[in-house]
Amino acid sequence: MTRKVADCRKTPSDINCSLTIIGEEDEVVRAAVEHAVSAHEHEDTPELREQVRGMIEDEDRSTRGGMQFVQLIEFKTRRREELSRLLDEWEVRTGGKRTATRAVLAEDHEQPDLYYELVEFPSYDEAIRNSHLPETEELSERMRDLCEGEPTFHNLDVVRAEAL
Template sequence: MSIHNQGAEMAGFVQIIEYRTSKPDEVAALMEEFRAKREAEGSGPAPVRGTSCADRDEPGRYFSIIEFNSYEEAMENSQRPDTTEMSERMMALCDGPGTFYNLDVQNRMEFG
């Protein structure tokens, strides 16, 4: 195991979106559509990595963990019209409003 302090080789900012939905397949398809479109455009700030998780202990609750190189890139990404559109479409598929967490990465442990 090793612990890496924040550095240029890893994302320095993470956004977590906690949400509830009875339409997880539609949310996943929307996120894939957004990823493919953003990758094809290849311009402007974009997430480094995205992970979607389902809560095993509370069915219907999900988390999206989105990593960015920096807080600044995340905020610039949030201001893009396509991000706003995707967020609005995602929230329309959710059962109530999402909860957003903005987190600075302090360190990362690598196992193995």
């Protein structure tokens, strides 16, 4: 049986909740309703339970190997430590708001100071939403100050992803 996923990041809220619940369908519905009541101050009603049941997805569909859309950012900097601190700050400031699900920063083995950051998102629309966060816009400006030249952005739809 396919496990189910309820992800608060897909439903805007005043508290910018980032909770994800994964399990068998009845478990996810029960836990998500309990969470909606305790954290989001909803009333436990049959309508809420149906709404929750309607928003859950199959785990495979929801995660597709952890990604459906990837943004690849290529940039050159000699100030990696400053950049790392900037990224750490952004993570703290966007907790519960950001739609990015994972990021990997890699340095080119043959070309020192050349970096690639892969940022995963559930979809292109979520990537756009993430880029419009004030904290992300500020990150972009501050990142440009640390780079030699303009970063290059590549927007990539994932066509295949698997754990090896």
